[in-house]
Structures are given as structure tokens and as C-alpha cells.
Amino acid sequence: MKYTLEELLAVEISRHIKDGEMGFVGVGTGGEAFIRAVGIPAVASRLAQLCHAPNYTIMFGPILDPVLDAESIPETNFEPDLIRWPCRSQITVEEALCIFKRGKMGIGFASGAQIDAYGNMNIVCVGEYKNPKVRLPGPLAQPDHAAHAKRVFAIQKHDCRTLVEKVDYISATGNQNREGLAGGGIAFVFTDLAVMDFNPDTDRMRLRSIHPGKTLKQIIENTGFELEIPEKVPFTQPSDDRDLELIRTRIDPSKKWLNAEITKEPATLEKNV
């Protein structure tokens, strides 16, 4: 079966989710930003639960362990619908963030305007902090994810404006200096073109797999720094029919997640490919 970029990423991410751990996803925003920060992690989470991680728990802001099958997914991500989303627990944001601070959060899903060779992320500004060229909305809980989660999974657009040698502002601590931090730092970067991880010896971003149909040349041209490229790089494993069937019938038939329909500001990542 043919698959979309959103489906490829959701399936790939689901493979890295471990049974028994907990993952955190936000609830806000709309459009493309929502697809990366919320939609893809949501579908990946449910797919993991159905396929190999039945004891994986997901937290959407204050909504803890919701029912993730299509018929239970809210119509919108506005407040009255979120409040009535069937779930096992609703907790205060304080309590949710204490789970991070206590070192019990497995995966923090994150997305930012910039990410650099060492995995530092930025959603604060482009240009100088005190005199920015572009002011962005602010760090949200991203610094908390980066400090405390066992692993951070970043879902990013793949271009030279996003993947930069050095971010203009570090709003999430990367892998170069983590002295005193209990969290494990950033584990993977998933983009339109590839999957990256980090070389533990150099702390720099390293190509892990190339999405089917993409080329190494494309990746190098669209990365704003020198990516570490191992001698042999496999293709990202394509989504198989079982996974696509689950996504399209049981998890996300009306594209609330993967095309951000739930936000009422729908979008797609496909045009970036």
C-alpha cells in the first residue's frame, strides 16, 4: 500500500516506543506544527500500544491515559471536548510536570523552530535574544522535557533554516553538556527526509536511515551543518499493510491527528517533501 509522510513517520516512531514507559505530548496549536508536535506522536503511541507496547501510557497535557481509538478521539482540541475525552485520569499540570522532575517520564515528544548539530532546540527567537529578527512564542515545557525526560524524540522539518549548526537560543538542552541533569537528552530526530540519532562519542547528530525515495544528496543539501554519515545507511523501514490498516481504520480514519483536522486548522506535511 502507498503511504503518506505522516504515516511513515508515525509508524517509524512507534517502533522506538518501549512497553511500560510513559510518553508526553502537548495538546495545543494547529496546522503543521500540530501534526509534528502532537498528531504524529499520538498515532505512533496508539500503534505501539496495539502492536508491541500494551503497557505504554500516554499523557496529553492534563489528560492522562486517554482512550485512543478513533471513536473516542474528540471532535476538536478545544477545552470542552478535551475535558470530555474518555481517559483514566485527569491531573493538574503541576502534577504532570512533577512526573518529569521525578525522572519518571520516558519520552518527551518535541518540535521546534531550530535544532542544532548537538540537539539543542529553540522555539524562542531567530536572531539575537535581546534584539530578535523573529520572536517566536516561547519555550513552553520544552526545557523541562530536555532536562528530565529519559529520551526526547524531536519531529522536525528538514531544511537548512531548521537544522542549523548552532541554535540562536537554547530553549532545550541538547547532548553536549548535561552535567547534573537526570534526563537522557535527545535520542532521535525524525524529519521529512530521514531519521537521525546522536553519536555518543562526539554528541553530534548522525544519519540513521533515509526515507524510501529520498537521497543522501537531498539530505546533505537540506542540512545546515555537517551531519555525521556512517559508511552504510539503510532506508527507513517502509510502513507495512498491517500498520497502515490500523492507522486508517482504527486509529485515525478522519485524519484528526495526521492532518490536524482536530485543530480546525488542517494541514499536511506532504507538500514539504
Add this chain to the structure above:
Amino acid sequence: MKMERINKLITLKQAGEMISDGDKVAIAGSLIRRHPMALVHEIVRQKKKNLTILGWNNGIDFDMLIGAECVKEAHSSYVGLSNVGLAPNFRRAVQEGKVRFVDHSETCAIDKFRAGATGAPYALSKTPLHNDLQKNPEYQKEVTDPFTGEKWIALEAFRPNIAIMHAHRADIYGNVQLDPQRMMDNETDILICKSADKVIVTVEEIVEEEEIIRTPAQTVLSKFFVDAVVLAPYGAHPNSCDLRYDFDIQHSRLYRDMSLSQEGFIEYMDKYVYSSSNWEEYLEKIGKDRLDAITRTDIIRR
């Protein structure tokens, strides 16, 4: 002389007058949810100046106050319009150097309110280690854990002069309640209020004290914490108010589109805020049809 019980119900205008130029004002609510917009409008109409505004996760509340030039400094983890995009006035003002914005992470901002609410001078965090959250050094210092020798960051407590919050209901004495079914993200509002010297709460409805006594577990702020109560139905619009009414995405898009230019924002403010002498007049401009369309009270289960 016979002493009377204090009736704390005042008008929106009187509530605005409790805020002085230069005050540190903490604003409750998060993202597109339950920011006290009726009082934000009144602050703008009364042309307050040089405010420092504090929040943990903010949207149109911060954007409007900043656009209307009421603010010299703002603290939060986020200022944006969430589903409908970036906050245009905030963005413009920071880029033009008209306002100082101090970035905090969500936990850091909440920790600072908790420190204020518990009387502690600072909160401890590791979140700002090795990142640029330390770029505003007067608000945080590196400290050493006296037990282990580990390095931590001390975050100065938020101690606002005044906190403003929008809630579901209260009695005239200032006992404030939230409906049992609500978005738990906004529980931080209670900490925000407890960190402040004075508290003003706008509410959807005023109820008899007997109703409060019947449902005491719903009281999130006892009258002891509350200085003034203002009746402001739909007082969070266009933000949502739990199960009372939904986010008005239509009006939020209009606000965003008009705010893309300074001229457009002034036009918006003239039409909706400056030419309304009170909140009721603003609601008339939004229109009954629109308000009915976002009303969700039919689904409240008590």
C-alpha cells in the same frame, strides 16, 4: 456600631481602579482557556502603564495588553494564539524592543508562583541548566545543594501586587468556585492567586452563600484569599471557559488577522474595546448568535 459582613461584589470599572500603574499583575488562565478578558479590556480602557505581567502560559490576554502599550515587562513560558497561530502584537513589540519579555519554562513559571504562594523566597530547578533560560540573571542564581553539593538554579518567587482570574461562580463574600468537570491545566490559577497581595476574580455567575455551603468542595478560593468579585458572563471570551463555553475560533481568527498590522490592531481595539464602555457592550458586538453557538452549558453534569 454594628459591623456588617463585607460585600466584595464590585463593578468592572472599580476592579480596574484597584490596579495601579507600575503594578506586577499576575494573569490566570492558559493558552486559549479562561484568561480574565473582561478585566483585561478594563485595564486597557483605563490606560494603565508600565505594568509587569506574569503568567505561566498566555495568549490573547498578554498580546492585547502588550499591543495596547500597558506593559513594560512580561514573564511567561508562551505567548501565542495556539490553534490560530502566533501572537502578532507580542511579536511586534519584542522585535521592536518595546517590551521586555522574560522566558521561563512551564515548570519554572509554575514553581515561581508556588514559591510566592508558600512564602518561600525562591524555587529550585534544574531545568535552566546548560540553556539560555539563564539569560535574565537578575531573576535566577546558581546555588549549591547543602546536602549533596549538586548545582541547582534558584528561581526568584513571583510576588505579584495583584492577581486576576476568571472563574465559574462566587458569592458576594468572595468564595470562589469552579465546576467539578474542568480542564485541570488551569488549577495553576489557584497558586497564581495565592501568590499575590490582592486578588480580583471575575465570574460567570453570582450565587447565594447557601449554594456555596451546599458544595464546599468546589470552592477553590475561600473569601479569605479574595479581595473583589466582579460579575462578567462570558468573561473569558474569546477564550474557552471549561464546559461553560467553547473557544471562539472565529473571533480569534479575526483578532489575529486585524492584529497583523499596528493599524489593524488599533482598528480592532477601537471597534471592540475602546468604544465599549463595559463588558456587556462588547458582548453585544460579538452578538447573541455567536455566543449561543459557543455555549456548552447543556453538557455540564453537576
